[in-house]
Amino acid sequence: MADDLPRPLGANDFIAADPAQAKLGQLLFYDPILSGNRNIACSTCHHPDLGTGDGLSLGIGEGGVGLGPERTAGTGDDRIHKRIPRNAPGLWNLGAKDLSVMFHDGRLSVADTYENGFNSPAEEWLPDGLDNLLAVQAIFPLVAQFEMAGNPKENEVAGAVHNRIDYAWPILTDRVRHIPAYAEAFAAAYPHISGADDIAIADIANALSAFMIFEWTSYDSPFDAYLAGDRAALSAREQNGMEVFFGVGGCVACHSGPLLSDQNFHAIGLPPFGPGRTRRFDPMVRDVGHMGESDDLADAYAFRTPMLRNVDLTTPYGHNGAYPTLEGIVRHHLDPVAGLESWTPDTAALPDVPWLEHIDFMVWQDPRELARQRAAVTLAPTALSDEDVSALVAFLGALTGGASTEGVLGVPSQVPSGLPVDQGLLR
Missing domain, CATH: 1.10.760.10 (Cytochrome c-like domain)
Structure with missing residues (x-):
């Protein structure tokens, strides 16, 4: 059996994350500003209190109310139109350098199919400037109808997606640009950004990626010690x-x-x-x-x-x-x-x-x-x-980590948009 045991994981197996960029990504991750109707954040389906998932078999996305097993499907015209078709996966170790495929069905992978470095649902319309596979993954829930975008005719994001997937990302980017605290944070974290107009969707995705890597890289389990x-x-x-x-x-x-x-x-x-x-x-x-x-x-x-x-x-x-x-x-x-x-x-x-x-x-x-x-x-x-x-x-x-499972930055008390933050089940 000894020959079958893998080598230990270490810091060099993971993409390095800049702390300032991770802090910016933390705010974006918990901010509903990135959803079509401004009512759901990345954290709603990937919360640290729920192991970076949502505790449900199939999630309750856009239109739902609450968090985790307590989340309800909404009421009236705002109620959900469909369950999320697949389980919300955990976010542990998604910054691994050797990771080459994402999503349960593998519809995102490292490849040059469209001459941009990735085979993705955006095909040739994938934005330029995305740092890594995780950054690419991060932009798709934002434009998924039942996850974060909402239904056509409800908001400008959903309407844009209905025309072509890449038409929605500039709308979300413009929202972030017009919040002074975000514009200042981007300028401080990224050398190529000097003002709000320089922010692109790739920068938002890269910040989200930096946060997830910084927050949820884990290789300090008893098995890793062994x-x-x-x-x-x-x-x-x-x-x-x-x-x-x-x-x-x-x-x-x-x-x-x-x-x-x-x-x-x-x-x-x-x-x-x-x-x-x-x-x-x-x-x-x-x-x-x-x-x-x-x-x-x-x-x-x-x-x-x-x-x-x-x-x-x-x-x-x-x-x-x-x-x-x-x-x-x-x-x-x-x-x-x-x-x-x-x-x-x-x-x-x-x-x-x-x-x-x-x-x-x-x-x-x-x-x-x-x-x-x-x-x-x-x-x-x-x-x-x-x-x-x-x-x-x-x-x-015994594959459960120690200190790494407690996170680094945690859940912010507030976000620059002023919208409500999913504080969690234990807060």
């Missing part, structure tokens, strides 16, 4: 779980390398529900995963292997948050088809949305679609004892 030579860092039970992970459990086949992810895509038959991330020509509610990006049938229902640092903090689990516990998602991996058959809808953490209930589990009424999902599963069943499963879950808990 890799660095402290053999007492893991308990006997956690070491047993590590042996299962890198041995008979076969977890390392996908969760490999220092980041504990092969950055590849695998169909593991997670129980489907919600609106799905349908393509324009899909005749049904479903989510085909990476095939939606690659157009390769071999990628049907395959989703990106997540990194595992701080996984114990990021419940629920899976691309749609199908399982609320680590044991649940582990047992599903051991026999995906059996897990699919035995799963029940009450397992999902879905806030009550009566006007969308007819959609939530519609896919289960389509036996042919369910048969396709079963047939696509690539994981063969693995037999583990209850003791092995318990030890494996303990090892996954």
Whole structure:
């Protein structure tokens, strides 16, 4: 097993973040000014009190009220029109230099497909000047209808997106430019910016990226200490779980390398529900995963292997948050088809949305679609004892960091726009 253990992570594995730029990014991250209706921030779905997620299987985006499991779907004309199709992932270690793909389906990756360094939903209209993959990722929720942009005719951002994706970013940039505190902070943090007119959407995205890297880089778990030579860092039970992970459990086949992810895509038959991330020509509610990006049938229902640092903090689990516990998602991996058959809808953490209930589990009424999902599963069943499963879950808990999980800058008490800040569940 020793040969299968990854090398330790260190500071050099991550993009360096300038503190002044990170502080600016912190304010933007918690500021609803970047949403179409000025009513939701990045932090709403990625809050530190919830492990940098939202604690829900499928999130409540634009139009919702509240935070985390307490968030409601809104009322009247402002209520949500659709659940977010996929689970809000944690933000840990997204500044890793070796990271090359993002989003559950991999629709953002490092590539020269459009001669701008990235294969992204913006294609050739991606703005210039983005520092890294995380900065690129940061600009897409801002223009996603059900996440932050809002619905057409509600605001100028949503209307612009409806015409072309890149038409909306200058509108958001202009909002930030006209807030003096932001203009001053950008000029202080970036040498190429001398005044408000110099601020571009790429600068906003780069600041968001700097904050997420500065705030949520984590490699100080007991497992990391063990890799660095402290053999007492893991308990006997956690070491047993590590042996299962890198041995008979076969977890390392996908969760490999220092980041504990092969950055590849695998169909593991997670129980489907919600609106799905349908393509324009899909005749049904479903989510085909990476095939939606690659157009390769071999990628049907395959989703990106997540990194595992701080996984114990990021419940629920899976691309749609199908399982609320680590044991649940582990047992599903051991026999995906059996897990699919035995799963029940009450397992999902879905806030009550009566006007969308007819959609939530519609896919289960389509036996042919369910048969396709079963047939696509690539994981063969693995037999583990209850003791092995318990030890494996303990090892996954030992991937939780120490001081790094407490953040550095925290939640600001206020933001330059003057809009309300999601202070959190514990404040």
